[in-house]
Amino acid sequence: MGKRGRKPMKIDSDTQLEKSRESARQCRRRKKLRYEYLEELVADREKAIAKLHEELQRLRSICQHIDQQGVTSDIHQELKQWMEDPEVINQAQ
Numbered sequence: 209m210g211k212r213g214r215k216p217m218k219i220d221s222d223t224q225l226e227k228s229r230e231s232a233r234q235c236r237r238r239k240k241l242r243y244e245y246l247e248e249l250v251a252d253r254e255k256a257i258a259k260l261h262e263e264l265q266r267l268r269s270i271c272q273h274i275d276q277q278g279v280t281s282d283i284h285q286e287l288k289q290w291m292e293d294p295e296v297i298n299q300a301q
Contacts, residue, residue, distance in 0.1 A: 266290075
């Protein structure tokens, strides 16, 4: 019984070399796109982390103020603005 499947085509070495080069180019292109995507992802995450650090610092200062002076009208107003902030509302959901 003979082998099943396709019979291998006889390809000259120049054609095989060109196919190999094209495959390598495509591989490098995909790799570049993958790294660009990951770099964008990291940059977005770093921005989000920076915003969260700012928010944390803001809340810490409010807490320190409350500990020292109690809830003043300024702090009450700041907390009200913070609770109405769309980014805070989106993060809570």
